[in-house]
Amino acid sequence: MNINQKFIAQRDSQGGDDGVIPLINVVFLMLIFFMVAGQIQKADPIQITPPNSINEQRPEAEPNVMMVVGSDGEMYLNDDLVVLEDVESRLTQLFDSAADQDAFWVQIKADGALNIESLRPLFSEIRAAGLTKVSIATQLGQGDAQ
Structure with a gap:
């Protein structure tokens, strides 16, 4: 029993916090790792599943305007809910206020369940705004690309 009391007295005299410092170091290292390695990306206003493609090419720059079209036809222009009739005027305003109009481009994120015929009116509004x-x-x- 004397030996146990001796070790308890020795542990109490050292403070007992020595095991916590390495744990704090590990937690901070993990925090820094996930901050550097993690990628934070803005979420779309509605959940969509883009159509599949065999093209691996990605754009070099971010689009000036992001349009999201849901499977039910719901449209968002830069995270704002819009109706089809307002698309031309909103795009014209954004294009006129753009710093570099030559590099101005629009990206459409449409749900893969939509067919191209349902997007034709949207393309007409974009063309009417003068954007190409x-x-x-x-x-x-x-799947396999053939």
Whole structure:
């Protein structure tokens, strides 16, 4: 029993916090790692599944305007809910206020369940606004590309 009391007295005299300092160091290292290695990306206003594509090319710059079109036809222009009739005027305002109008482009994130015919009115509104640089966001196909 004397030996146990001796070790308890020795532990109490040292403070007992020596085991916590390495744990704090590990937690801070993990925090720094996840801050550096993690990628934070803005979420879309509605959940969509882009259509599949075999094209692996990605744009070099961020689009000036991001349009998100849900499977039910709901449209968002830069995270603001819009109706089809307002798209032309909103795009014209954004284009006129752009610093570099030559590099101005629109990206459309449409749900893969939509067919191209349902997007035709949207393309007409974009063309009516005078914009010609438009891309559709896709995801790399999961199946075999033939």
